[in-house]
Amino acid sequence: GQQLNQSPQSMFIQExxxxxxxxxxxxxxxxxxxYKQDPGEGPVLLIALYKAGELTSNGRLTAQFGIxxxxxxxxxxxxxxxxxxxxxxxxxxxxxxxxxxTFGKGxxxxxxx
Amino acid sequence: ETGVTQSPTHLIKTRxxxxxxxxxxxxxxxxxxxxxxxxxxxxxxxxxxYREEENGRGNFPPRxxxxxxxxxxxxxxxxxxxxxxxxxxxxxxxxxxNLAEAFFGQGTRLTVV
Numbered sequence: 482g483q484q485l486n487q488s489p490q491s492m493f494i495q496e497x498x499x500x501x502x503x504x505x506x507x508x509x510x511x512x513x514x515x516y517k518q519d520p521g522e523g524p525v526l527l528i529a530l531y532k533a534g535e536l537t538s539n540g541r542l543t544a545q546f547g548i549x550x551x552x553x554x555x556x557x558x559x560x561x562x563x564x565x566x567x568x569x570x571x572x573x574x575x576x577x578x579x580x581x582x583t584f585g586k587g588x589x590x591x592x593x594x
Numbered sequence: 595e596t597g598v599t600q601s602p603t604h605l606i607k608t609r610x611x612x613x614x615x616x617x618x619x620x621x622x623x624x625x626x627x628x629x630x631x632x633x634x635x636x637x638x639x640x641x642x643x644y645r646e647e648e649n650g651r652g653n654f655p656p657r658x659x660x661x662x663x664x665x666x667x668x669x670x671x672x673x674x675x676x677x678x679x680x681x682x683x684x685x686x687x688x689x690x691x692n693l694a695e696a697f698f699g700q701g702t703r704l705t706v707v
Contacts, residue, residue, distance in 0.1 A: 487636075516698075523598070523700045526695060526697060580693070581639035582627075582639060582686075582696060
């Protein structure tokens, strides 16, 4: 099935560093969502974006909906050990199939205390 | 407010058998979607139910079927299990007022041997 291009695949950083990851698509999306998944758990919604150019924050997390509507990025500032996990971008395509979410393959984040 | 709950959490089945997975929606949510997440991948959309009817389907064969009940809970049924069906199965619920945001349960880990 179709998946978004999410990068990087994995990151290993020191506690306190900032992190940036992004997601691109070949088609236009009308909604971008960012999720975090811990081992053995379901994805937890972090941020939802609804308009091109929108910049939204949730604590130390900031995400943007790209102007072309084909990309999005997530920044985490001042990382802490509990930020460890897999981060997924997900989007709802424009048009008739907007009932489904298309996911990226995830970015595995490891934070060294 | 209760979140999305799924049962069972783990399941082992033999190839060729049938399985039923269950999901209770988050309070106030009337739309349920099912996703399959293979190891190391992002979730893949299976189908969505609204008002007890399937209103969208991903690229999965007919042996994947579902039900939604009047209380908005849902079942995923898989017939003639194959080894490749081994995955984490995730249920997500949304409210019709905000279909864009999907909230996930913890998932059911299905192993087919």
